[in-house]
Amino acid sequence: MGAADCTGFTTRQVHAGEGSGGATPRATPIYLTAGFSFGEYGDAAAHFGNGEGYAYTRIGNPTVETVERTIADLEGGSQALLLASGQAATAVALMSIVSAGQHIVSSNHIYEGTRGLLVDSLSRFDISTDFVDDLNDPAAWERLIRPETRALFAESISNGPNRILDIEAIAEVAHRHGIPLVIDNTLATPYLLRPLEHGADVVVHSASKFLAGHGAVLGGVIIDNGRFDAASTGVLFPQLTEVPRGCTQSFAGRAAGDARIAYARESVAPRFGPTPSPLNAFLIGQGIETLSLRVERQTANARALAEALAAHPQVAQVDHPDLPGHPEHALVERYLPAGPGAVFTITLRGGDEAAERFVEALEVFTHMTHIGDVRSLVLHPGSTSHTLLDAEQKAAVGVYPGTLRLSIGIEDAADLIADVTAALEVLEAVAPADVPAAVSA
The missing domain is CATH 3.40.640.10 (Type I PLP-dependent aspartate aminotransferase-like (Major domain))
Incomplete structure (x- = not known):
């Protein structure tokens, strides 16, 4: 349908492009449409009767x-x-x-x-x-x-x-x-x-x-x-x-x-x-299409960062399954031979105050409620995602005042380690006695 059809402008602006093209795309085409037109009269009944073809994107x-x-x-x-x-x-x-x-x-x-x-x-x-x-x-x-x-x-x-x-x-x-x-x-x-x-x-x-x-x-x-x-x-x-x-x-x-x-x-x-x-x-x-490449890099970055954090005196606990002492460390080899992923938590000795100072001092990490990004992310669960739980309920799922969730991205591992190390340096020393026994054990 086009100008030669002598149809009105409004009609042409809706229909003029139909049926154009014919190329075979290499990438998945985006069928950004609410619904699909039927061909023969019986096609509609066939779809509603046995699911043949497409009718509506919700279906x-x-x-x-x-x-x-x-x-x-x-x-x-x-x-x-x-x-x-x-x-x-x-x-x-x-x-x-x-x-x-x-x-x-x-x-x-x-x-x-x-x-x-x-x-x-x-x-x-x-x-x-x-x-x-x-x-x-x-x-x-x-x-x-x-x-x-x-x-x-x-x-x-x-x-x-x-x-x-x-x-x-x-x-x-x-x-x-x-x-x-x-x-x-x-x-x-x-x-x-x-x-x-x-x-x-x-x-x-x-x-x-x-x-x-x-x-x-x-x-x-x-x-x-x-x-x-x-x-x-x-x-x-x-x-x-x-x-x-x-x-x-x-x-x-x-x-x-x-x-x-x-x-x-x-x-x-x-x-x-x-x-x-x-x-x-x-x-x-x-x-x-890039899942394995990203996750392989993110998993390796997370492991390197977890090892660096576990050795820092301001960090009371690192919950990463690759580290000895994690409750399911033995299950990693059985279920996750390529590594246990890129999300883990750390608990700082200084509680909420230390968590706030640490987050504010980070420069490479992004402070947001998300995981699995190519960018490294940080969040304080106790004041955000787990805020409806009381202290006992939070402790039961490993969330303490100083707990932070880290989602590790694809940046250079050295830059991530430098970022968290610099942030930890701004923290004042906090006595280990201020840390719950379940965390410092």
Whole structure:
């Protein structure tokens, strides 16, 4: 359609470019559109009847699906579902599994936004949660499981003090009860650890972090192992095994082992609406192309920085799993032979006051609430992410007045070490007695 068609200016400004081009792009095209036009009259009915083709980006988009296939492959999963944020991924994953009146068992060492989802939000829908303090004690998980428990939830590497989950041991507990183990793998990334290979059933990520990698976009993703077994556990999940309204087959009957993620994709995500932007999907996909390069560099930088900080007299504790004395140091070789990632915490001897002076003195590090960036970042959890917890609750998850979370970027390691060393030099000496015994031990 063009000027020769003698149509009006307003009509041409909407339609004149349609059908142009024809080149084959090397990069993933960005289908930045709310919806897709149908060809033949029957194409619309075919889409709504059996899902053929594309109709509306909230339901499916080629750019988004390209990134989903990439992430599913990298995690060793059957399918992936990209969403608007990591919080959306966790919420949709759990709401696809757990119904009103049912129960979740979670590690206590989790991102505080997830704790809020479990304690404040899902509880309003009569979904309760109990928390395990000793995350690698299978008996502790077992004791909290009830007849109405439908999921176990944990982080592969916890956000903060880097507690590492013994995935195989906890997966065995979950499977004895016919319920899935859901793992947040944001800090490890599939480059360092693939939980599905160790018995996890569902993995979630905040794709805003290491997957995208540049602090520019939000996104989240769910990956399923595709091994839902309706014959052995279907009675626990009627939403997957009973025929839904207006359909002729259940999700298990139609999607078999992919029933969980089919239900999440078709019934939960589109109805609650956390749709990712195709532009964000494109940027996440671009970030993934350099994931291994960035994470390898960030992990090496984090190790070098942790060793330097551990030797400094102003630092009471460094929670990095590569260092001897970390509770899960032995699990690093088993699960994380390429290293335990780029996020860890330190605790300064001078408490809140020392933390403030330290942060203010940093020049290379950026003070912000984010992780997984190419830039090195710092945050004081006690006054920000964990502010709703009391002192005892903070201590239980490794957060003390002088605790700082560091997310290490791709800068030169020597520059990062020089930056933290200079910041530590501005601190006044604080007696070790001012440090809680649990920290100075």
